[in-house]
Amino acid sequence: MSYALRIARPAEKVLESLDAATESRVRARFDDLMAGPYDPRFSKPLVEVKGLRAARVGEWRILYTVDDRENVIYVTAIRHRGESYRRLNR
Numbered sequence: 001m002s003y004a005l006r007i008a009r010p011a012e013k014v015l016e017s018l019d020a021a022t023e024s025r026v027r028a029r030f031d032d033l034m035a036g037p038y039d040p041r042f043s044k045p046l047v048e049v050k051g052l053r054a055a056r057v058g059e060w061r062i063l064y065t066v067d068d069r070e071n072v073i074y075v076t077a078i079r080h081r082g083e084s085y086r087r088l089n090r
Contacts, residue, residue: 001071002034002035002071003033003034003035003037003066003071003072003073004034004070004071004072004073005030005033005034005072005073005075006072006073006074006075007075008074008075008076008077010077011062011075011076011077011078014077014078014079015027015078018060018078022057022058022060025057025058026057026060026062026078029042029055029057029062030062030075032055033055033062033064033073034073037053037064037066037073038053038066042055043055043056043062043064046063051065051066052064052065052076053065053066056081059080059081060078060079060080060081061077061078061079061080061081062075062077062078063075063076063077063078063079064076
């Protein structure tokens, strides 16, 4: 079963600011996630925030939630790994 992808505007802005190679890798990871958002090869659940998952792409993290009823993945943030987990509860 394939999932649709919705990207929050702040995440879109970060995606647009990435260099072409990194943007391409992030978009490829979106394809992986749409095929299987819970696949442990591509992401992991975050203990700090229930329902939030993180996918690693080099030095970048894609933070997202999944709506299984609607089959939609909501990308809430794309952050550099140094910042990705600092602001989770803020």
